[in-house]
Amino acid sequence: MKQKSLLLFISLFLLTVSGWCQQRYTRVELKNFKLQSSVIVHENGTQLSIGPYQGKAYWFPVKVPTTVLGGLVANKVYPSPYIGMNNMYIPDASDSFNTAYHLGKYSFLPHHKNPWKDPYWYRTEFKLPQSYAGKHVWLTFKGINYRAAVWLNGKQIADSTQMVGMFEQYRFDVTNLVKEDGPNYLAVKIYQLDDPGLPAPPQLKALGPFFANGGPTGDIGKNVTMLCSVGWDWMPAVRDREMGIWQPVYLSASGSVTIDQPHVVTELPDLPDTNRADIKLQMTLSNHSQERQRGQLEVTIKPHNFSGSSITFTRKEELKGGETKDVSLESRRVKELRLTNPHLWWPNGQGRANLYDLQLRYVVDGQVSQSKDIVFGVRTVSSKVTDVNGWARRDFYVNGRRIHLVGGAWVPDLLLQRDSTRYANELELIRNDHLNLVRIWGGGIAPPDDFFEAADRLGLLVWQDFWITGDTQGQFKGSPDWPLQGDVFIRNMKSTIIRLRNHPSLLVWTGGNEGHARQQLYDAMRENVAQLDGTRPFIPCSSGFAKLPKSWKLSWPDNKNSGVYSGGPYSWQDPVHYYDLVNAGKDWVFKDEVGVPSQVPYSDLSKVIPDLVPDDSLPYPLNNTWGYHDACAGNGKYQTYYKAIVDRYGEPTSYKDYSEKSQLVNANSYRAIFESVNSKLDATGGVMLWKINAAFPSVIWQLYDWYLEPNAGYYFTQRACEPLHVQFNLDDSTVVVINKKVENQDNLNVHTRIYDLQGQKLYDQQKTVDAAHQNVTTVSSLKDALMKAGQLAFVVLDMSNASGQPVSQNVYWLAPGNKFESLSKLSSTSVKVSVEPVSNAKEAEWKVTLDNPTDQLAFFVHPSLNDSKGDEILPTFWSDNYVTLAPHQSMTLTVRANKSDIAHKWLHVKVKGWNVPSQTIPVSAMQ
Numbered sequence: 001m002k003q004k005s006l007l008l009f010i011s012l013f014l015l016t017v018s019g020w021c022q023q024r025y026t027r028v029e030l031k032n033f034k035l036q037s038s039v040i041v042h043e044n045g046t047q048l049s050i051g052p053y054q055g056k057a058y059w060f061p062v063k064v065p066t067t068v069l070g071g072l073v074a075n076k077v078y079p080s081p082y083i084g085m086n087n088m089y090i091p092d093a094s095d096s097f098n099t100a101y102h103l104g105k106y107s108f109l110p111h112h113k114n115p116w117k118d119p120y121w122y123r124t125e126f127k128l129p130q131s132y133a134g135k136h137v138w139l140t141f142k143g144i145n146y147r148a149a150v151w152l153n154g155k156q157i158a159d160s161t162q163m164v165g166m167f168e169q170y171r172f173d174v175t176n177l178v179k180e181d182g183p184n185y186l187a188v189k190i191y192q193l194d195d196p197g198l199p200a201p202p203q204l205k206a207l208g209p210f211f212a213n214g215g216p217t218g219d220i221g222k223n224v225t226m227l228c229s230v231g232w233d234w235m236p237a238v239r240d241r242e243m244g245i246w247q248p249v250y251l252s253a254s255g256s257v258t259i260d261q262p263h264v265v266t267e268l269p270d271l272p273d274t275n276r277a278d279i280k281l282q283m284t285l286s287n288h289s290q291e292r293q294r295g296q297l298e299v300t301i302k303p304h305n306f307s308g309s310s311i312t313f314t315r316k317e318e319l320k321g322g323e324t325k326d327v328s329l330e331s332r333r334v335k336e337l338r339l340t341n342p343h344l345w346w347p348n349g350q351g352r353a354n355l356y357d358l359q360l361r362y363v364v365d366g367q368v369s370q371s372k373d374i375v376f377g378v379r380t381v382s383s384k385v386t387d388v389n390g391w392a393r394r395d396f397y398v399n400g401r402r403i404h405l406v407g408g409a410w411v412p413d414l415l416l417q418r419d420s421t422r423y424a425n426e427l428e429l430i431r432n433d434h435l436n437l438v439r440i441w442g443g444g445i446a447p448p449d450d451f452f453e454a455a456d457r458l459g460l461l462v463w464q465d466f467w468i469t470g471d472t473q474g475q476f477k478g479s480p481d482w483p484l485q486g487d488v489f490i491r492n493m494k495s496t497i498i499r500l501r502n503h504p505s506l507l508v509w510t511g512g513n514e515g516h517a518r519q520q521l522y523d524a525m526r527e528n529v530a531q532l533d534g535t536r537p538f539i540p541c542s543s544g545f546a547k548l549p550k551s552w553k554l555s556w557p558d559n560k561n562s563g564v565y566s567g568g569p570y571s572w573q574d575p576v577h578y579y580d581l582v583n584a585g586k587d588w589v590f591k592d593e594v595g596v597p598s599q600v601p602y603s604d605l606s607k608v609i610p611d612l613v614p615d616d617s618l619p620y621p622l623n624n625t626w627g628y629h630d631a632c633a634g635n636g637k638y639q640t641y642y643k644a645i646v647d648r649y650g651e652p653t654s655y656k657d658y659s660e661k662s663q664l665v666n667a668n669s670y671r672a673i674f675e676s677v678n679s680k681l682d683a684t685g686g687v688m689l690w691k692i693n694a695a696f697p698s699v700i701w702q703l704y705d706w707y708l709e710p711n712a713g714y715y716f717t718q719r720a721c722e723p724l725h726v727q728f729n730l731d732d733s734t735v736v737v738i739n740k741k742v743e744n745q746d747n748l749n750v751h752t753r754i755y756d757l758q759g760q761k762l763y764d765q766q767k768t769v770d771a772a773h774q775n776v777t778t779v780s781s782l783k784d785a786l787m788k789a790g791q792l793a794f795v796v797l798d799m800s801n802a803s804g805q806p807v808s809q810n811v812y813w814l815a816p817g818n819k820f821e822s823l824s825k826l827s828s829t830s831v832k833v834s835v836e837p838v839s840n841a842k843e844a845e846w847k848v849t850l851d852n853p854t855d856q857l858a859f860f861v862h863p864s865l866n867d868s869k870g871d872e873i874l875p876t877f878w879s880d881n882y883v884t885l886a887p888h889q890s891m892t893l894t895v896r897a898n899k900s901d902i903a904h905k906w907l908h909v910k911v912k913g914w915n916v917p918s919q920t921i922p923v924s925a926m927q
Contacts, residue, residue: 203236693706
């Protein structure tokens with residue numbers, strides 16, 4: 001018995017020692033803070049950081065990262081601005097705006113109508129891990145807004161001239177300030193923007209010819225910040241302008257030598273052959289002691305998400321006391337950095353997003369001074385400009401292969417409350433939609449590390465704008481003299497390049513959105529991308545309409561025009577009009593902004609608009625709440641969208657009827673955007689939506705809503721962007737196969753049928769075709785058959801591969817004059833549903849088989865995964881949805897969900913359709 005106890009003790013001891021070793025250099029995130037206004041707290045930074053708080057003020061507990069407003073909302077000081085009209089019950093950072101809209105009365109600070117004018121304190125206390133004893137201790141702020149001053153244990157370590165701007169990260173050596181054996185006290189003073197800007201009038205009624213994006217004068221652009229925080233036509237003004245600690249704060253430890261700013265560069269020197277890769281490692285070694293350090297750099301490279309062998313080598317590196325030196329390791333001198341048959345990182349739809357782990361360790365006398373871990377991908381990116389009838393078109397290449405880009409703009413959350421789980425869910429929704437690119441728009445942010453790590457894993461390319469827009473830097477309004485502090489912009493820009501440059505997902509840097517900065521800043525962006533990164537292109541801006549002065553250099557490294565174009569259209573269009581635009585070429589050779597209003601599904605409507613009471617005096621369907629959530633956004637664009645619903649499908653009879661008809665408009669609009677560009681696959685560089693996601697609950701410009709519920713446009717985009725796709729071209733009535741796969745696809749069977757409203761078959765053809773890779777293959781023309789039909793008809797396309805497996809399905813509803821009111825006369829039918837679980841270690845997954853045993857077409861069938869209360873599980877990832885089944889047709893879909901979202905819940909699949917009564921099928925209880 002004693003022997004067993006001794007063995008158990010030894011085992012526990014070894015586990016504990018092992019745990020210490022693993023935690024030794026692990027950073028410790030500081031999350032639990034207290035928050036309060038400096039109006040309430042009268043002590044200074046020294047007093048607040050010298051020991052336990054002794055004052056009389058009440059402090060709000062908050063979890064960092066959080067903005068000030070986010071923390072106050074969490075403590076119920078202010079209502080959630082996401083819901084209804086709550087944002088009009090929160091004071092604004094602009095005094096004149098508060099006066100105009102009587103918001104000052106809602107301030108929680110006595111006698112202060114503007115609660116954001118004075119600084120706020122964040123305060124915490126912490127103990128150091130035992131493993132930090134005798135080490136150098138570092139305090140890092142990943143991001144603050146807008147200025148900050150920091151005190152630790154009674155000593156100020158930074159002031160508001162040092163910490164300024166939203167996109168710089170700061171690291172401080174606090175070795176001589178921290179206490180190893182007692183509590184440490186940290187106080188952070190956060191200051192408002194230098195100029196918080198004047199918001200535009202709120203979207204409470206139909207506006208004039210132009211909504212003031214970025215405010216009436218664009219004066220938010222005086223700061224280096226999230227420019228849309230003053231309000232845009234898809235989100236209201238953020239009342240505190242995101243002031244606060246919006247990214248993590250953490251402690252880390254090291255020995256005397258640190259490894260700083262590591263940079264991983266991968267090259268494929270024999271393209272188009274990819275059997276060899278060269279890796280170049282660059283870093284800075286710094287000796288923080290006055291003693292000579294004779295150590296060695298240990299390098300380990302191993303597979304991250306695939307099976308394979310590891311590479312390890314060492315190199316002696318000696319540093320004098322206080323010395324800092326740059327180290328560069330290249331394959332021509334270090335043979336281990338030349339990889340044979342590397343596992344390449346590919347974007348979504350082109351192959352696996354293979355990743356490697358790199359560990360750098362500086363070791364002195366057997367002790368690790370510091371270890372740095374980086375996840376990277378072996379890949380190259382490049383671009384080339386082609387002149388197309390006087391319009392520059394930029395093509396992008398990954399690993400030497402031209403990638404036809406499909407994606408859209410991504411905008412930040414209203415209160416910057418996304419965490420790693422939310423980022424992963426949103427990016428998985430985008431990947432599941434068969435998109436390959438996310439554009440980080442210039443009026444937003446440079447997303448946190450969690451965002452880019454998820455993009456790396458999922459194979460999503462990222463297009464990163466710097467923080468310049470035409471609405472604030474003088475293209476439309478504002479001034480080219482803004483931001484006022486050019487040195488702050490440059491510091492923030494350099495810090496961001498260094499932070500993001502190792503991510504394989506990052507495709508391109510741009511100088512901003514629909515405008516350009518003044519030459520000092522423009523040149524600094526271009527030069528620093530070349531010098532600090534040097535592995536991906538820089539283009540002047542995400543628009544071809546912002547013309548640079550003739551003397552300025554253009555893109556890097558090719559000195560060509562951007563070759564990409566914004567400008568919409570952003571309103572509803574007849575779907576065939578997108579084909580007209582693509583066929584005309586011009587700015588559609590690469591369209592990086594096009595969008596359409598997109599109503600949320602009925603299941604989410606009451607979440608967005610809690611008060612479903614109409615106001616007939618307004619030009620949109622409901623009331624001011626509807627307007628505030630963007631129904632009057634985009635200068636009347638939602639009204640055009642509503643008119644299209646009425647003109648094509650008839651006046652809605654209820655909110656439910658309106659929402660369901662809007663999904664038909666969403667579906668056809670988004671599909672046409674992508675399929676029109678598909679039809680000219682070799683003549684276009686790509687197409688990007690304005691926009692993919694929502695900053696807060698909204699009814700405009702989104703594939704999925706703020707609650708992560710996709711609308712029908714999401715699934716019709718999913719079909720249009722699938723790598724192997726069959727489609728009906730609206731401009732010439734041809735059926736074509738789009739092959740974006742790497743390989744040719746031979747012996748494809750394309751089955752084309754046309755049905756009338758009664759389910760009678762009017763046309764039936766099967767044809768075998770071979771589809772060359774990256775090509776468009778014509779199958780047949782339906783012009784004569786549709787003219788002969790002369791009525792509302794359904795074109796049903798099914799494509800299977802040489803083995804008979806379904807690979808693509810698509811359905812169109814067409815009518816003379818685009819009059820679809822007769823859809824309401826579609827006879828009711830039934831669909832048999834079966835659900836089967838699929839073994840999946842990472843997620844919960846099921847096969848959902850839909851079978852139409854009748855002679856009637858089952859139209860627009862929408863399955864969802866719901867809990868026992870009837871609430872939909874969000875997010876869920878469907879392989880297809882809003883599907884149409886021809887008479888006697890069966891299809892199998894898959895649905896995935898995060899196991900954490902469904903744990904201990906009784907689930908059922910709900911299926912309903914345009915002419916299919918709702919039914920539910922029990923699934924199981926997930927434990």
